Amino acid sequence: MTDDEYVLAALRIAAGADPVPARVSTDARAVYGLRLPGAVTAGPVGVPSGTGVGAWPPSGVRSDGCPADGEPWLLRFAAGGLTIDVELTVCDSHIDLAGQVQPAPGKGARVEIRTPHVSKIRFPSDTGEFATTGLPHGWLSVVCHRPGNPPVATRWQCVRL
Template sequence: MTGDDLLIAALHLAASRDPVPGHVTGAAKDAYRLRVPGAVTARPIPAPPAIGTRAGAGDYRRLRFAADGLIVDMEVVASAGAIDVAGRVIPHPGPGGHVEIRALHDT
């Protein structure tokens, strides 16, 4: 096979359209249902290291997100089949501020 033949074969592969797997479509639809019109999606940023936590390393996660001058710190702890979420918004949003946490699976 020549270089041209390889290029043509690669172009044929790139031009073909495989169907999107069902689990990917389902996950996209689930995520779309979580949207809030007009909401701003925060982007993940590095979180400072956790200090003085009692949970095991695999049970505790600290996450940080930023959007429009706000930082959202979250602590997630998995224990006995449940997930506990705690967090704060920096700076404090003030009176009338609203924080909503949405999850795909709510029990």
């Protein structure tokens, strides 16, 4: 393309003659709806050895860094005085998730397991444990909501075989 063609293409876009594909607009609205204003973002932290499961992404297991079907992997996130451990078991058709918030978030707390298309709410046990099954492959995030505190959300992780 010449410089003139780039300028004409930019003018068409600016004039609305070359509309944004509907899928892009739909996805943008969906992502915007997943934002959590005021949330604290929990970043990944190292998982100590001897936990009985592999830290994910494992190094050298597969070129794409995904665990083998049915093998559990542990992710650990920390922020806002909380540690969120998430154990994932990736199966052919779904993801099973078990986790624990430490310290236990207490009464009135809830954990939200989010994907772009499904959100599941769980109420952690007295020790901070929670679980769900049947999540779709793809992006997921876990959010701990505690009364009187800002939510703590893990970074989005792409989980698939």
